[in-house]
Structures are given as C-alpha cells and as structure tokens.
Amino acid sequence: MEHPTKNANESNGAGDVGIMDRLRVATAKQHDDAENHEFQQAFFAGRLTRDQYVRYLEELHRVYSCLENQIRSASAQRPELTQVVIEENFREGDLVDDLEFFGAKPGSHAPTPSTETFVSHVEVLARTNPIALLGMHYVLEGSNNGSKFISRNIRRAYDLTDRGVRTLDPYGGDQRQKWLDYKLRMGELDLSPDESDAIVEAAKYMFTALGRVSSDLMPEKLQNVGT
Numbered sequence: 001m002e003h004p005t006k007n008a009n010e011s012n013g014a015g016d017v018g019i020m021d022r023l024r025v026a027t028a029k030q031h032d033d034a035e036n037h038e039f040q041q042a043f044f045a046g047r048l049t050r051d052q053y054v055r056y057l058e059e060l061h062r063v064y065s066c067l068e069n070q071i072r073s074a075s076a077q078r079p080e081l082t083q084v085v086i087e088e089n090f091r092e093g094d095l096v097d098d099l100e101f102f103g104a105k106p107g108s109h110a111p112t113p114s115t116e117t118f119v120s121h122v123e124v125l126a127r128t129n130p131i132a133l134l135g136m137h138y139v140l141e142g143s144n145n146g147s148k149f150i151s152r153n154i155r156r157a158y159d160l161t162d163r164g165v166r167t168l169d170p171y172g173g174d175q176r177q178k179w180l181d182y183k184l185r186m187g188e189l190d191l192s193p194d195e196s197d198a199i200v201e202a203a204k205y206m207f208t209a210l211g212r213v214s215s216d217l218m219p220e221k222l223q224n225v226g227t
C-alpha cells in the first residue's frame with residue numbers, strides 16, 4: 001500500500017521540524033518493513049485462522065496494557081504523557097472486550113519471548129526516561145490508520161460486526177480526526193532536543209519490537225511458545 005511517508009527526506013532532528021514529522025520520517029522504512037512482514041501480510045489478508053487472530057489479540061493486550069499502565073503511572077512525574085495520551089487513546093478496555101467476545105481471557109497464554117523483552121524494556125524506560133514512552137505510543141496510535149483498513153478484511157474473514165474488532169477500529173468514522181487531534185497534542189509539547197531524540201529512538205525500538213512479536217506469532221514458532 002502506498003504510504004504517505006514515501007519520498008520524505010530524513011531529518012537529523014535539528015531545526016524546527018516538529019516531533020510528529022520527525023517520527024513519521026524517521027520510521028518510514030520501518031513502517032514499510034512492518035507492512036511487508038509475513039505475519040502482517042497474512043493478518044491483512046484475513047488469512048490467519050480465527051485462533052491465530054485471537055492469539056494475536058492476547059499478545060497485543062500484553063503490549064498495550066504494559067505501555068498504557070506505565071504511561072499512567074509515569075504521568076505523575078511527566079504530566080505531558082497524559083496530555084498527549086488521553087482517555088480515548090487507551091485501548092486495554094477494547095482488547096479485553098474483543099478477547100471476551102471470543103471467549104478468551106488476557107494472560108491465558110505465556111507471553112512470547114519478544115513480548116517479555118519488550119515488557120522489560122518499557123519498565124526500564126519508564127524509570128529512566130519516561131517521556132520517551134510517547135515514541136512507543138505513537139507507533140500504537142499511528143497503527144490505527146492502517147488497522148482501520150485491515151479491520152474490513154478481519155470482519156469479513158471472521159464474520160464480525162463490532163465486537164471482536166474494536167481494537168483495530170476504535171474510532172470508526174472519526175479515525176482521521178482522532179489522529180489529527182493526537183498529532184496536534186504531541187506537536188504542542190515543548191521538548192528539548194534530547195527528549196525529542198529519545199522519543200524518536202523509542203518509536204524505532206517499538207517498530208522493531210512489534211516486528212519481533214509478530215515473528216514469534218508465526219504459526220511454526222507458536223508450537224514452541226506460550227501454550
């Protein structure tokens with residue numbers, strides 16, 4: 001799929017380039033790689049079995065709930081976190097609802113190795129440089145843009161209407177506006193160059209981490225983990 005980041009020039013972060021532009025440009029190649037990941041391709045096409053889809057939701061539940069909990073706690077020191085990530089952006093409730101719809105519960109499988117590594121990294125970052133959690137969250141919130149398309153195929157593949165697909169399409173017809181609002185809130189932050197760099201680094205890490213989690217969930221790997 002043609003992506004808006006194509007043809008953009010990478011910035012070194014200097015000057016008055018806003019944080020959202022920096023994030024989009026710095027992670028453009030990783031986004032393309034994410035789209036082309038074998039697991040994401042199968043997911044996009046609705047070729048995962050229903051069980052594989054539910055297993056993916058379970059893993060996403062761990063990823064989202066870990067990051068969201070750390071964002072909530074760390075906002076005591078860095079209120080900017082919940083100035084950007086507002087209540088409507090928290091997805092744990094949707095994940096629990098989607099899982100419940102399928103008769104599944106969060107935590108019923110052990111996490112995959114890459115999810116465990118991710119969770120440890122988030123905990124460290126929350127202690128050492130909490131503002132960087134915004135870079136990780138940018139990746140999750142931004143992914144709603146693509147998930148909205150994917151949700152059509154998922155609805156068709158598993159015969160869903162609303163429940164079971166809330167995480168992928170949380171805002172319905174408001175997706176575009178919610179993304180613009182999020183970008184605006186992030187863009188209004190007064191960040192030092194070091195903070196901006198840390199946010200961009202964390203976003204890059206997040207793309208890598210989610211790619212690894214997707215690899216863990218490839219059917220042949222799943223035979224070895226998390227049952």
Ligand code: HEM
Pocket residue numbers: 001002003004020023024031034035036040041044138139140141142143144145146147149206207210211
């Ligand atoms: C087959 C899989 C995917 C497709 C088809 C897809 C498609 C898209 C599209 C069309 C947009 C642009 C929306 C717009 O600005 O109008 C977008 C944005 C974005 N996607 Fe994806 N995506 C996919 C997978 C992913 C994955 C796996 C991630 C995260 C790991 C991700 C993260 C993002 C982010 C962060 C943005 C926002 C970019 C920005 O800053 O503007 N996407 N995606």
